[in-house]
Amino acid sequence: MPMITFTAEGRLDGDSARVTIKDTELKIGLMGSDDPTPEEVLLGAALSCMILTIYYISREMGVQVKNVEGYIEGTLDPKGFQGDPNIPPGLLQVKYDLTIDSDDERMDEVMKLSMRRCPLKDTLMRRVDVDVSWKIRKT
Structure with missing residues (x-):
C-alpha cells in the first residue's frame, strides 16, 4: 500500500x-x-484513533467486540507555553483509560496489537520529523 x-x-x-x-x-x-484547545482536539483524535484501532484489529481477527469506551487525559504545564525555557510547552503526560465489552478470550491479544499499531499513540510516543515553513505578507 x-x-x-x-x-x-x-x-x-x-x-x-x-x-x-x-x-x-x-x-x-x-x-x-x-x-x-488544540491539546483537547489532539487528545480527542488520539482517543478515537485507539477506539477505532481496537475495532479494526478485533474485526481483522474475527473477535466479537460489543462496545469500546474510553477516557483520555493529558497534562500540560502552561508555564512552558508562556515561555519558561525549563518546561516543555506541550503535553507532558497522556493517560488512556479504556473499557472493552467482549467475551472473546483473544481480547488481550487484540489489545496488545492495538497498543502496538495505533497510529496516534505511536505518533505521541516517538520522535516525528516536522517541517515548518512560512511566508510573511506585507499588508
Whole structure:
C-alpha cells in the first residue's frame, strides 16, 4: 500500500483558529476559552484513533467486540507555553483509560496489537520529523 498523506487547512479568526479537515470545520481556541484547545482536539483524535484501532484489529481477527469506551487525559504545564525555557510547552503526560465489552478470550491479544499499531499513540510516543515553513505578507 502506498504512503497516505493527511491534510488540514486553517486560518486565524479573531482569537480562535478555524481549521478545515475534509468538509468539517473546527473552531479551536486558546486555553480558557469556550472552544476546545488544540491539546483537547489532539487528545480527542488520539482517543478515537485507539477506539477505532481496537475495532479494526478485533474485526481483522474475527473477535466479537460489543462496545469500546474510553477516557483520555493529558497534562500540560502552561508555564512552558508562556515561555519558561525549563518546561516543555506541550503535553507532558497522556493517560488512556479504556473499557472493552467482549467475551472473546483473544481480547488481550487484540489489545496488545492495538497498543502496538495505533497510529496516534505511536505518533505521541516517538520522535516525528516536522517541517515548518512560512511566508510573511506585507499588508
